[in-house]
Amino acid sequence: MKKLHRLLAAVFFSLTLPVAPVVAQSTSTTATEAVQEAPNYTAWQEVAEQTEDAIGSGAATNSALEKAREEIAAWRSRFLDAQSLNQTRIETLGGQIAALGAAPEEGATEPQEIADRRAALNSQLKQLQAPVLSAEEAYRRADGLIREIDTIIRDRQADELLQLGPSPINPTHWSTGITAISGTFSGVAQEVATSWNSEEGRANLREDLPAVLFYLAVALVLILRGRRWMEKNTIRYAESTSLRARGAFIFLISLGQIVLPYIGLVALLKALNSTGLLGERGTQLSALIPTVGLVILSARWLGGRIFPKANVQSRLFNLSRQRTAEARWNAAGLGVVVGMAGLLDRMSSFEDYAPAAQATLGFPILVIGAVLMFRLARLLMNHVQADAADGHEGLYRNRLIVLIARASMVTAVLGPVLAAIGYERAAGFFTYPSIATLALFGLLAVLQRLVADIYAMVTGDSESARDALIPVLIGFMLLLMALPVLALIWGARVADLTEIWTKFTEGFSIGETRISPSDFLTFVMIFVFGYMLTRLLQGALRSSVLPKTKIDTGGQNAIVSGTGYIGIFLAAIIAITSAGIDLSSLAIVAGALSVGIGFGLQNIVSNFVSGIILLIERPVSEGDWIEVGGVMGTVRDISVRSTRVETFDRTDVIVPNSDLISGMVTNWTRSNLTGRIIVPVGVAYGTDTKRVEKILRDIAEAHPLVIINPPPQVLFRGFGADSLDFEIRAILRDVTLGVPTQSEINHEIARRFAEEKIEIPFAQRDIWLRNPEALGGAVPSAE
Structure with missing residues (x-):
């Protein structure tokens, strides 16, 4: 369990400090930076043969295999660069050969001068392609060796997890564990007693006593009071700070709850080392004090941020004050568990504890951690139930919390059971990474809230900051950045992550063209620049150039739109060409796309x-x-x-x-805007039609929108059922005002007809009953 505990402790320690991203060297080179000399294939042959012998023997340790893998990965990077050797010259020769035309078919001939030129160019092409082909072959061999090494290491890790060891619940192993731990501390005490009994040791102590007392005083003050000071200052400043800046301010002040006690732990270590009484064991154990203390302090700080005290900051979980305090102490307890597990792992490594002693001493720590994790998972379930009671049952966040809580409960039960049986490594693999995963998720939640608080402080909108687009996008980026850490927590090797990064930087191939992230970035930058330049040109045309011409509005819009289409098309073509993407390799894709366009x-x-x-x-x-x-x-x-x-x-x-x-x-x-309107009107029978015609013409000609040339027409359309029907047909200067113009003419017709005593009839009907006596018989009597 040594390596597993060491890895888990190191990963958990890294969660409390700024994580430095592992950046692999880029393997892509430009044409101007291309490799000018081929790799030393003789040296590579020796490295490859030694690695193949080590793999074949099966006796190489994991550390030796990891070292060999690192060396081979460096060779593979060189071979990838060498594949672009003389690429520009090869492309030029290919173009020259293509310019000579297709080679003659079998039995056919071509002019001797062209044949000689074709043969010379092909000979040069083969000479230039030979190093490229060698690099490709060596690359495939190196890549295959790396995959073999990764497979061997993964198989060994799986075998270690399934290895059955001594059971910690066997009473015969308890004495072994007690003897081992008591031997360690008694050895430390013996070293201190030996140094104290020597005159030289006491003399050194008297000489360094002022420094020891100073460091010890600083350590005691900062360890015992430093966290409480910062916690009180956090509450006091939070109450006096405006709501707009409260969240970010609390976060910064709260970091002092880690910094000050950690400085105290460093001072304590300095005080112990200054005494000169510690021997080899004591020095190794005391060196772990700051690391273990940092884990515990970080866990307690993280628990305080996730489950804060009342009136300090907004809560992430819907829990009562009592439940919140319980969750806060459970989180701090998990930090103590992980710190003690890391301490035991280090002690086991330099004391070389027996497997029975490791299992016996580690079992209580693991069980306590499992119990605390189970209780914390139950509190998360209580939060979900409280949210459901408040009407927030269907939240996606709560569904994730339920999934995490149930997985933690299963792990909390499975870990101690496996450890009790004897599968110590498997138990540690399930328990401690689960605790670290909960810590990672909690840290992501705290950082997400910090981003929202900073956004609210900048924008002044504290109500909608949590749901704004920018904080959500930044939170998503934080989640992506946490994925490598999550992979390390669950047993992934750094080499696995660098391998993924290497494959990513190598890019992918489309036909004979390899597209790498740098090519994609080049394409995006040039296209965005071309797009912005096109928009600027459109804006200049729309606002400055075209309004000064005699082109109508429709023509101006057409020119602006056409400029946009042409500019975006040219930007895409230039970006593709600059990125080195060969469009001819997309011919098949374009053909399939054309079929899809034709149908769908x-x-x-x-x-x-x-x-x-x-x-x-x-x-x-x-x-x-x-x-x-x-x-x-x-x-x-x-x-x-x-x-x-x-x-x-x-x-x-x-x-x-x-x-x-x-x-x-x-x-x-x-x-143009001219257009005709028709205004129908009817008059009563017996009215002078010529008089009506003159009145209607006067009305039409008097309207300001009616054009005089051609003059408006008044037509006697015919004899209607109830009236003599007339129409005014007039051409307007602005036909868009036809409806209000027709309304105004109708008003004028009604006024003039009233003055001239001209009747506008309405439909009248006379009803004749053939047998009215039948209706009288149908009426019921009063009786």
């Missing part, structure tokens, strides 16, 4: 092409009054796929562009 995207493509036709031919422009498909209104916007028409009811209708191209469209204002 034909309507979208049709509307897109129609939109381009609308912008070029401009049968319809923005501001036109049109009628299409029974919809009448004003064109407000013409986009690539559709056109937005605003009706006279002030509602927007989205019309597909294909309907405007293939359907019948009435454009009332295409060439």
Whole structure:
């Protein structure tokens, strides 16, 4: 259990400190930085053969295999760089050969001069390709050796987890554990007594006594009082600070609850070392004091941030004050458990405890950790139940908490059972990584809240900061950054993570083109620059250049839109070319895409092409009054796929562009705003028709919007059922005002007809009953 505890303790320690990301060296090179010399394949052959012999023998230790793997990974990186050796020259020769045309078929000939030139170019090409092919072969061999080493190490780790050792519940092993731990502390005491009994040791102590007392005083003050000082200051400043900056301020002040006591622990270690009384064992044990103390302090701080005291900060969990305090102490207890497990692991390593002693001493620590984890998981379930009672049962966050809580409960039961049977490594593998995972999730929750508090402090919007887009995106990035740490917690090796990073930096191949992250980044940067330049050019055309020309509004919009399409297309082409992506390798994909367009995207493509036709031919422009498909209104916007028409009811209708191209469209204002209106009117029979005609003509000619040339017409349409029917047909200067103009003419007709005593009839009907006596018989009698 030594290596497992050491790894878990180191991982948990790393959770309390800023994690330095492991950045692998980039293996991609540009054409100007290409490798000029081939790798030393003789030296590589020796390394490869030695590694193959070590793998074949099966006697190499894991550390030896890891060292060999690191060396081979460096060779593999060189071989990958060597694959781009003389790449520019190879591409040039390929272009020269292609310029000579296709090689003659079997039995055919070509001019001797061309044949000689083709042979010379092919010879040069083969010479240049030979180092590339060698690099590819060596790369495959190195990659295969790395996979073999990884497989061997993983198999060994699995075997260690399934190894059955002594059972800690066997009473015969208890004395072994007690003897081992008592021997360690008695050895430390013996070393101290030996140093004290020597005159030189006492002399050194008297000489360094002032320094010892100073360090000891600092240690006692900071350890005993430092955390309480910072906690009181946190509460006091939180109550006096504005709500806008409270969260971030509390977080910064609360870090002192770790820093001050940790400085005290370092001072305590300095005091112990300054005495000169510690021997080898005492020095090794005392060196663990700051590390173990940092774990415990960090766990207690994290518990205080996740389960805060009342009125200090907002709560992450819906728990009562009593339950919150219980959860806070459980979190601190888990820190003590992990710290003691790490301390025992270090003691076992330099004291070389027997397996029975390790199992016996580690079992109580593991059981306590499992109990605390189970109780903490129950408190998480209580939070979910309280949220459900408040009507928040379906929250996605609570579903995740339920999953984590149940997994923790299962692990808390499984770990002690496996340890009691004798599977000590398997028990530690399930228990301690589960505790570290809970700590990691808690730290992510605290950091997410910190991001929201900082966002609220910057924007001044503390109410919606938690649900704002930017804090959510930053929280998602934090979760992605935590994935490597989570992998390390659950047994992944650093080499596994670097291997994933190496594969990522190598990129992927499309045909004969390899696309790496650097190529993708180049593509994005150039495309974004081209896109921004296109938008700036469109803005200049729209606001500065085109308004000074005589082009109408529709033409200006067409030019601006066309400039945008061309600019984005050119930006994409330039970005693809600059990134070194060969478009010819996408021919198959483009062919398959064209088939998909022909079947599934034909309507979208049709509307897109129609939109381009609308912008070029401009049968319809923005501001036109049109009628299409029974919809009448004003064109407000013409986009690539559709056109937005605003009706006279002030509602927007989205019309597909294909309907405007293939359907019948009435454009009332295409060439100009003039248009005709028709105003019908009827008069009573017996009225002088010529007089009516003159009155209606006067009314039409008097209206300011009616054009005199051609003059308005008054037509006697015919003899209606109830009236003599007339019509005024007039051309208006602005047909868009046709409806209000027609209303004004009707008002004037009513006024003039009233003055001239001209009757506007309405329908009248006479009803004749053929047999009224039948109706009288149908009426029931009063009786």
